[in-house]
Amino acid sequence: MARVLLVEDSEVTRAYVRGALSGVGVGSAPLEVVEAESGFAALRLLPRGSWDLVITDVNMPDINGLELLSFIRQSERHRATPVLLMSTQTSGRDRERGLALGAVGYLSKPFTPEQLRDEALRHLSAAPDERGHG
Amino acid sequence: MVDPGDRAREEFFTEAQEIVETFSRNLLSLDATLKVGGDDPALVNEAFRAVHTLKGLAGLFGAAQLGLLSHRLEDLLDALRLGRMPLSPAVLDILFGSVDVYAQILDAERNALDPPAQAVDELCRRLDALGGASAEQPSLVVEYDLDPGMLAVLTEYEEHRLRTNIENGRGLYRLRVQFDLSTIDRALEEIKERAKRHGEIITYLPTGESASPDTIELDLLMASRDDLATLIGTLGADNVVIEEVPRRRRPSLAAGTVPPPDPAGTLLSLAPPGARLEPATSDDVLAVEPARSIKAVTQTVRVDIKKLDHLMNIIGELGIVRGVLARLSERARSDGQRQLATEILRLHRSFDRRLGDLRDAVLEVRMVPLGQVFDRLARVVRQISRDVGKDIRLVITGAETEIDKLIVEELSDPLMHMIRNAIDHGIEAAAVREKAGKPPAGTIALNAYQKGNHVMIEIEDDGAGIDEDALVEKAIALGRISRVDAGDLARHDLLGLIFMPGISTRDVAGDLSGRGVGMDVVKTNMAKIGGVIDVHSERGIGTKMTITLPITLAIVNALLVRAAGQVFALAVSHVSEAIVFDRRGLRTVEGREVVSLRGQTLPVCRLAEHLGLPEGQGPAPRRFVVVMALGARRLGLVVDAVLGQEDIVIKPLGPSLSDVRGLSGATELGDQRVALVLDSASLLEDVLSATDTGPLEVAPRG
Numbered sequence A: 001m002a003r004v005l006l007v008e009d010s011e012v013t014r015a016y017v018r019g020a021l022s023g024v025g026v027g028s029a030p031l032e033v034v035e036a037e038s039g040f041a042a043l044r045l046l047p048r049g050s051w052d053l054v055i056t057d058v059n060m061p062d063i064n065g066l067e068l069l070s071f072i073r074q075s076e077r078h079r080a081t082p083v084l085l086m087s088t089q090t091s092g093r094d095r096e097r098g099l100a101l102g103a104v105g106y107l108s109k110p111f112t113p114e115q116l117r118d119e120a121l122r123h124l125s126a127a128p129d130e131r132g133h134g
Numbered sequence B: 001m002v003d004p005g006d007r008a009r010e011e012f013f014t015e016a017q018e019i020v021e022t023f024s025r026n027l028l029s030l031d032a033t034l035k036v037g038g039d040d041p042a043l044v045n046e047a048f049r050a051v052h053t054l055k056g057l058a059g060l061f062g063a064a065q066l067g068l069l070s071h072r073l074e075d076l077l078d079a080l081r082l083g084r085m086p087l088s089p090a091v092l093d094i095l096f097g098s099v100d101v102y103a104q105i106l107d108a109e110r111n112a113l114d115p116p117a118q119a120v121d122e123l124c125r126r127l128d129a130l131g132g133a134s135a136e137q138p139s140l141v142v143e144y145d146l147d148p149g150m151l152a153v154l155t156e157y158e159e160h161r162l163r164t165n166i167e168n169g170r171g172l173y174r175l176r177v178q179f180d181l182s183t184i185d186r187a188l189e190e191i192k193e194r195a196k197r198h199g200e201i202i203t204y205l206p207t208g209e210s211a212s213p214d215t216i217e218l219d220l221l222m223a224s225r226d227d228l229a230t231l232i233g234t235l236g237a238d239n240v241v242i243e244e245v246p247r248r249r250r251p252s253l254a255a256g257t258v259p260p261p262d263p264a265g266t267l268l269s270l271a272p273p274g275a276r277l278e279p280a281t282s283d284d285v286l287a288v289e290p291a292r293s294i295k296a297v298t299q300t301v302r303v304d305i306k307k308l309d310h311l312m313n314i315i316g317e318l319g320i321v322r323g324v325l326a327r328l329s330e331r332a333r334s335d336g337q338r339q340l341a342t343e344i345l346r347l348h349r350s351f352d353r354r355l356g357d358l359r360d361a362v363l364e365v366r367m368v369p370l371g372q373v374f375d376r377l378a379r380v381v382r383q384i385s386r387d388v389g390k391d392i393r394l395v396i397t398g399a400e401t402e403i404d405k406l407i408v409e410e411l412s413d414p415l416m417h418m419i420r421n422a423i424d425h426g427i428e429a430a431a432v433r434e435k436a437g438k439p440p441a442g443t444i445a446l447n448a449y450q451k452g453n454h455v456m457i458e459i460e461d462d463g464a465g466i467d468e469d470a471l472v473e474k475a476i477a478l479g480r481i482s483r484v485d486a487g488d489l490a491r492h493d494l495l496g497l498i499f500m501p502g503i504s505t506r507d508v509a510g511d512l513s514g515r516g517v518g519m520d521v522v523k524t525n526m527a528k529i530g531g532v533i534d535v536h537s538e539r540g541i542g543t544k545m546t547i548t549l550p551i552t553l554a555i556v557n558a559l560l561v562r563a564a565g566q567v568f569a570l571a572v573s574h575v576s577e578a579i580v581f582d583r584r585g586l587r588t589v590e591g592r593e594v595v596s597l598r599g600q601t602l603p604v605c606r607l608a609e610h611l612g613l614p615e616g617q618g619p620a621p622r623r624f625v626v627v628m629a630l631g632a633r634r635l636g637l638v639v640d641a642v643l644g645q646e647d648i649v650i651k652p653l654g655p656s657l658s659d660v661r662g663l664s665g666a667t668e669l670g671d672q673r674v675a676l677v678l679d680s681a682s683l684l685e686d687v688l689s690a691t692d693t694g695p696l697e698v699a700p701r702g
Helices: A011-021 A039-045 A065-074 A093-100 A113-126 B006-035 B041-061 B064-081 B089-110 B117-130 B148-152 B156-167 B181-195 B228-235 B263-270 B294-299 B305-334 B338-366 B371-388 B405-426 B430-435 B468-477 B483-488 B491-499 B505-509 B519-528 B680-689
Strands: A002-007 A029-036 A053-057 A083-087 A105-108 B171-180 B199-206 B215-224 B240-244 B367-369 B392-397 B402-404 B442-451 B454-461 B532-538 B542-550 B556-563 B566-571 B575-580 B587-589 B592-597 B600-606 B624-630 B633-639 B641-648 B663-668 B674-678
Touching: A002 A011, A002 A039, A002 A113, A011 A029, A011 A113, A011 B006, A011 B041, A029 A039, A039 A065, A039 B181, A039 B199, A053 A065, A053 A113, A065 A083, A065 A093, A065 B148, A065 B199, A083 A093, A083 A113, A093 A105, A105 A113, B006 B041, B006 B089, B006 B371, B041 B064, B041 B156, B064 B089, B064 B117, B089 B117, B089 B371, B148 B199, B156 B171, B156 B199, B156 B215, B171 B181, B171 B228, B181 B199, B181 B215, B181 B228, B228 B240, B305 B338, B305 B641, B305 B663, B338 B367, B367 B371, B367 B405, B371 B392, B371 B405, B371 B442, B402 B405, B405 B442, B405 B454, B405 B519, B405 B542, B468 B483, B468 B491, B491 B519, B491 B532, B519 B532, B519 B680, B556 B624, B556 B633, B556 B674, B566 B641, B600 B624, B600 B680, B624 B641, B624 B680, B633 B680
Parallel strands: A002 A029, A002 A053, A053 A083, A083 A105, B392 B442, B566 B674, B600 B633
Antiparallel strands: B171 B215, B171 B240, B199 B215, B367 B402, B442 B454, B454 B542, B532 B542, B556 B566, B556 B641, B575 B624, B587 B592, B592 B600, B624 B633, B663 B674
């Protein structure tokens, strides 16, 4: 089963993303979406397993999405995990920063469920499946 | 799943509503900060985040007007937080205006009505009129030897904060902290709490290196005007290592690419006068409520109040079961089965105790702080005082006092009218005040506190007070009272005249601003939620209105009485005592029956007669007077018997009876009888305000 970590401080956006990804699967296996309501919660969840994709908001209090992205890139275990950013940022600055830091994609809010799904699936299938199943 | 379902939509409204409320609170705090000449970047950023989230929500749920408005406000707030535009009272006015437009939009969306496009257009025009923000700031002055890895992960806002702090001559520090992953939230809150006295934490970067898998290392970038030794003294610990970020050797000025690090000079070139996010108050910057805590998300549940009503009804029905148990025990005892009777009685007691706990727990869930409605009032005060050109200081105490959610919902309109009246007609113009030796700014105090089973709300102004003479003249002119009666009215009753229909405080104050709201409407609305208003006023000193409210409407501890062979229930909270009725002590004063109670005169009302019911058959050897007290008013209710107390859930009467005055509903008692519930407020009102002594008609209200 492909596992997605969703990091977003807005409860409603989390519900929206969860809804958009429900029923989506890679091959025959459905997606498992685990939610974190802050950067800290994400740091707690990250070590608990392997992740096939991290979707994170950029503007969050305390640890922001760019910091989380940078942490993942430096992490021994998760450096190969693709990170997809989401933000409503008006200027393109944070997008450029994110891509420079190694994000695989950037979704501008508002996005449609299809956009999110397409983007997520693209990175899920592209990700090399390095971890052992079990 | 393409369309988010109804449930998600419902969540959308609730969240949007909450965000708008937070936004409004931020604006009020900003307004207060601005008034003392300060500035608060954290508040501006919170306001930005609020509209930013609203915009995101609007996009997700296809709420076009919500999206449009949020988008425009986001631009404005972005310019404010990044220091491209100064925060002025005019800008705040627009922002405050947007709160109302948001409310209209959400209301329209919720009820599937046309969105208020006109209001949105109007607000957008006002935004246009503000003009654009000043030019983008030059890129960050990298005069500190900051880790490029850290610079790369700053969001635009964080970068702006960093720049502002540098420009204001603050030192930069790196706090390397090690935390246990499981307790990181608490540990972080602690460090934030201590750090905010010294400056601002700009960002939190996980370093990716940690001693063990259960711990995490973070680099906190902090700006402070204090020196390293001070910071180490207050923030340093085994797991917190503080280093000063060294200043770089200044790059060659001749190159001309880097502005000189002269704080004042740099700032002047960056922003228009007044634009500077003055750090004078920014020691308190982080003292504001931290952005929505993680805990709030994980540890709270939103519940539809109807579900709580349903729970309450079940509890009410369990009360009937409890009554049945008590009677079963009695029956067993009278049948000679003592053992069984005792066991049932024990069961009854245990059931009774747990049911009481359950009831209290459910009631507690329904409680919300009055602060919710006070926040809205603070906005209104600000708006009206600007509209009428009076400087008003609003002092709120007891915002944490809790009351039933349903009561809070119904409170805001009557309270708003009362505050309006206080500003319009109570508080005098500055010149008049100064002549009277008062400070030019008027004060309105909004106090709340709990008193037994009641919540008291006081609205007190230091204005001109109510002109009783004008009030009496007006009442006479309207034919509400005769001149003779007026002469007999006590001071307290005189002030009560403001609650008569047709009398507006406008007439009394002789002010024609046209906002006078009939206090009779306010009183009626308060009575609907069991509230009673008492007025005290001193000419030249001010007016104080005290509202007495029940804590909840959901469940009532009732006194059961019998009159005309029927059982009636009466809220115990409105009863001070019950005494034996002594016919010999009955006197008639001013056409009203009264008895003497400990030297004081107590007006009495015969319940059966009042309701137009025939007196019970046969001579009633002993009757009782139930003394009702609501606010400052008292009334003795003459009944045939006092039957005891019971917790009741009040159910509404059917549509044909719902307008009958004097009754607030019906309830099923423990013995499965149905009793009518007396509405204490309207009963007192009708009896005490009646100037004639005839029985009051029980008739539909006009």
